[in-house]
Amino acid sequence: MTAVGRLLRTTAFKLALGLLGVFTLAAVVALLYGVWQASRLVQGQIAEAVDTEISVLEEQFRLGGLRQLVVVVEDRSRQANSLLYLVTSPAGEPLVGNIGALPPGTIGKPGTSEVPYSRADSDIIARDDAYVRVSQLAGGFRVLVGRDLGERRRVAEVITRSVLGALALVVIVSLLGGFFVARRVLHRLDAMTATSRRIMAGDLTERLMVTGSGDEFDRLALATNAMLDRIGILMGELKEVSDNIAHDLRTPLTRLRNRAEEALRTARDEAGWRAAFEGIIEESEKITRTFEALLLIARAEAGAVRDHMASVDLRALATDVVELYEPVAEEAGFRLELNAAQDVHVHGHRELLGQALANVLDNALKHARRADEAGQVVTVLVEADESSACMTVRDRGQGIDEEDRARVLERFVRLESSRPGSGLGLSLVAAVMRLHDGTLQLMDGDPGLRVIMEIPRLKAVLPKRLHKAP
Amino acid sequence: MKILIIEDDAAAAAYLVKALREAGHSPQHAADGEEGLSLAQGESFDVLVVDRMLPKLDGLAVVERLRREGNRTPVLILSALAQVDDRVAGLRSGGDDYLTKPYAFTELLARIEALVRRTAPAAAETVYRIAGLELDRLSHCVTRDDTEIILQPREFRLLEYLMRHAGQVVTRTMLLENVWDYHFDPQTNVIDVHVSRLRAKIDKGFDRPLLHTIRGAGYVIRDSGR
Numbered sequence: 001m002t003a004v005g006r007l008l009r010t011t012a013f014k015l016a017l018g019l020l021g022v023f024t025l026a027a028v029v030a031l032l033y034g035v036w037q038a039s040r041l042v043q044g045q046i047a048e049a050v051d052t053e054i055s056v057l058e059e060q061f062r063l064g065g066l067r068q069l070v071v072v073v074e075d076r077s078r079q080a081n082s083l084l085y086l087v088t089s090p091a092g093e094p095l096v097g098n099i100g101a102l103p104p105g106t107i108g109k110p111g112t113s114e115v116p117y118s119r120a121d122s123d124i125i126a127r128d129d130a131y132v133r134v135s136q137l138a139g140g141f142r143v144l145v146g147r148d149l150g151e152r153r154r155v156a157e158v159i160t161r162s163v164l165g166a167l168a169l170v171v172i173v174s175l176l177g178g179f180f181v182a183r184r185v186l187h188r189l190d191a192m193t194a195t196s197r198r199i200m201a202g203d204l205t206e207r208l209m210v211t212g213s214g215d216e217f218d219r220l221a222l223a224t225n226a227m228l229d230r231i232g233i234l235m236g237e238l239k240e241v242s243d244n245i246a247h248d249l250r251t252p253l254t255r256l257r258n259r260a261e262e263a264l265r266t267a268r269d270e271a272g273w274r275a276a277f278e279g280i281i282e283e284s285e286k287i288t289r290t291f292e293a294l295l296l297i298a299r300a301e302a303g304a305v306r307d308h309m310a311s312v313d314l315r316a317l318a319t320d321v322v323e324l325y326e327p328v329a330e331e332a333g334f335r336l337e338l339n340a341a342q343d344v345h346v347h348g349h350r351e352l353l354g355q356a357l358a359n360v361l362d363n364a365l366k367h368a369r370r371a372d373e374a375g376q377v378v379t380v381l382v383e384a385d386e387s388s389a390c391m392t393v394r395d396r397g398q399g400i401d402e403e404d405r406a407r408v409l410e411r412f413v414r415l416e417s418s419r420p421g422s423g424l425g426l427s428l429v430a431a432v433m434r435l436h437d438g439t440l441q442l443m444d445g446d447p448g449l450r451v452i453m454e455i456p457r458l459k460a461v462l463p464k465r466l467h468k469a470p
Numbered sequence: 471m472k473i474l475i476i477e478d479d480a481a482a483a484a485y486l487v488k489a490l491r492e493a494g495h496s497p498q499h500a501a502d503g504e505e506g507l508s509l510a511q512g513e514s515f516d517v518l519v520v521d522r523m524l525p526k527l528d529g530l531a532v533v534e535r536l537r538r539e540g541n542r543t544p545v546l547i548l549s550a551l552a553q554v555d556d557r558v559a560g561l562r563s564g565g566d567d568y569l570t571k572p573y574a575f576t577e578l579l580a581r582i583e584a585l586v587r588r589t590a591p592a593a594a595e596t597v598y599r600i601a602g603l604e605l606d607r608l609s610h611c612v613t614r615d616d617t618e619i620i621l622q623p624r625e626f627r628l629l630e631y632l633m634r635h636a637g638q639v640v641t642r643t644m645l646l647e648n649v650w651d652y653h654f655d656p657q658t659n660v661i662d663v664h665v666s667r668l669r670a671k672i673d674k675g676f677d678r679p680l681l682h683t684i685r686g687a688g689y690v691i692r693d694s695g696r
Contacts, residue, residue: 278686281574288572289655308558323624324650327663355654362657425657 012185016178020171027170031163035156042152043131047112050133053083053145061137069143070096077120083147084117084130090140097144101125102132107142110134114149128153188217192224204232234301245294249287256283293424300352300431312348314389315340318382321357325365329378332365340382344389346455348436356432359425360393360451368397368448388438389455396448405442429453471516471586473497476506476532477548478524486519489575503527510536515543517582522549522560530563537564544585548573557653576687580639587635598633601693603672603680605633614672624649625668632681632691641688665689 007013061069066087073085077098086097088107100118114129132146192208199206207228208221263276322338329336357380364378381392400408409430426440429451433440438455473495477483483499490497498515500506503524510518510532518536522529533545547565549556560568567581598605602615610626612619621629627649632640642661647653665681673679681691 281686284572292570292655320650320652324652324656324660324664327667328658328660331663351652351654354652358654358656365658 007182010182013178013182020174027167038155046147050145086144088142110136252287297431300435309349311345312350314344314382335377337379344384346389352432356429364395368395391453394445394450399449471495474515475519476500477521503532507532518545533564577641580641583638637692639687639690
């Protein structure tokens with residue numbers, strides 16, 4: 001495609017062309033209307049002049065008879081740019097006037113008409129018709145007064161010429177304007193396309209140019225750049241995760257292999273074999289769980305599960321999870337307390353929110369124990385205001401040092417590596433919160449730790465309204 | 471039980487066939503979706519075990535076709551896709567249960583047996599009885615040897631589920647899914663503690679225990695005294 005061809009195909013140029021068409025149509029309609037109005041005005045003036053002249057002549061005839069009429073008409077006919085005059089006898093003979101020829105019968109019917117004519121001093125039929133009025137006088141005489149309609153034509157012509165001229169100018173200017181705008185648009189687009197190609201070719205650090213003018217291209221470029229930033233971050237995370245997966249799956253896989261090899265080497269009786277195999281199955285289960293947790297995090301981060309989100313009552317959810325953990329907590333020497341005054345509906349993913357709360361509770365039960373204290377309380381608090389809903393799990397354990405709090409949210413970070421766990425629990429909670437546009441905060445519980453999961457409630461308007469209804 | 475296994479991985483299929491035969495069932499194997507579909511259409515099976523990703527015809531498509539044709543044979547879908555939402559898709563297509571790979575054979579066996587039992591008329595009974603233990607599903611009343619046992623609502627549902635599947639092993643995940651209606655990984659042995667609480671209520675003080683732990687698999691409620 002040629003450069004001009006591409007220009008002509010741009011949206012900007014097509015838009016200019018379309019607008020031009022609309023304006024041209026409007027101009028033509030306005031022109032026709034203007035011509036029509038102007039013609040009417042001129043026609044009215046002509047008719048008025050003719051009518052006034054007729055009544056003047058009638059008056060002359062009434063005062064001075066035919067003789068005076070003839071004198072007046074003769075006098076007026078001789079003036080430059082005079083009106084057209086004709087006086088005829090009862091037999092239809094022309095008596096006086098400056099008209100050479102008229103269509104036959106014109107003088108015979110009183111009233112107005114538009115007829116072709118020629119002047120008495122010329123044999124040529126005039127270019128324009130004349131507006132004429134015939135009046136019947138006493139004694140069978142008739143007087144005709146007329147006026148050339150050329151003025152009407154000329155006015156229409158002048159208007160048409162000026163409007164068409166202006167229109168031509170508009171067309172030229174619009175085409176040029178459209179052309180230049182399209183060229184500018186193409187220029188920006190070509191630059192963006194070229195950058196995109198380079199990014200596609202693998203250079204993820206490239207960014208689209210932002211001119212700072214704040215126009216629609218800038219907005220698009222900014223949005224695209226933000227998207228590229230996010231992709232860059234995700235790519236980085238992905239790389240980190242795959243490195244971590246490699247590490248965290250290799251380690252238990254190695255253990256798995258070691259156990260099998262050791263069993264091969266040392267197991268002598270059935271009990272030995274059995275113990276080895278049970279160990280192997282246990283290791284493989286650990287690998288599966290780590291793998292599933294990683295997949296779940298990936299899913300939550302990708303947002304693909306958003307389709308499965310619905311209205312979830314956090315109080316009911318917390319009640320379920322607390323009830324599920326209550327016996328375990330009791331065995332471990334904890335007391336679980338649920339503090340939820342009302343139903344709290346949010347737009348969310350029930351399973352993932354349940355898993356998140358379960359992970360946090362599980363952490364509290366595993367890590368919050370302080371050697372010198374027994375019968376500790378772990379509190380689950382569900383509360384909400386207009387804008388957000390909160391699930392808080394508070395323990396009275398030793399807490400987490402401030403500098404470690406951000407670190408524990410990262411994948412595979414375990415503060416107590418001697419304890420069991422994949423190091424993915426809180427990462428999953430954080431991912432679930434991100435999926436819900438919410439936040440996960442670790443705060444000092446003084447003593448202990450407060451884990452706050454906050455979810456915005458903007459989408460949960462309906463249940464709230466139902467709640468308020470009497 | 472006649473069981474049809476539609477699974478493209480030859481090693482996994484051979485293992486399943488052997489293990490199911492050892493468990494006293496008569497399994498048959500199809501290696502792809504089309505073969506599985508025509509076998510399922512031609513013969514009557516007690517249960518189908520369908521892998522989700524199959525050559526020629528996708529596992530979910532096989533189940534959908536069978537259901538459209540009015541075939542109501544219980545289906546257990548096996549899949550490497552583990553997530554809750556994949557599960558939902560699997561059940562929506564007409565599957566009756568969903569199990570993620572890798573699975574424990576005991577889990578698979580327990581679920582197959584539960585599926586067949588579910589379609590048996592026993593599920594519609596209003597009173598479940600095992601030895602002297604009685605559970606009335608309408609009045610929510612539980613007695614053993616005519617002594618009333620007071621249960622929490624969740625304990626009642628736990629016992630109800632165990633008794634509906636009396637004599638069959640039910641696994642921890644089956645309990646979490648069916649009694650609590652959650653599919654997430656509870657991290658710790660939460661279910662075990664619930665079961666041991668229930669056991670304390672229904673078995674303590676009676677000479678014959680009914681609720682048994684099956685090591686490495688789950689739980690079963692049965693009268694093994696006779």
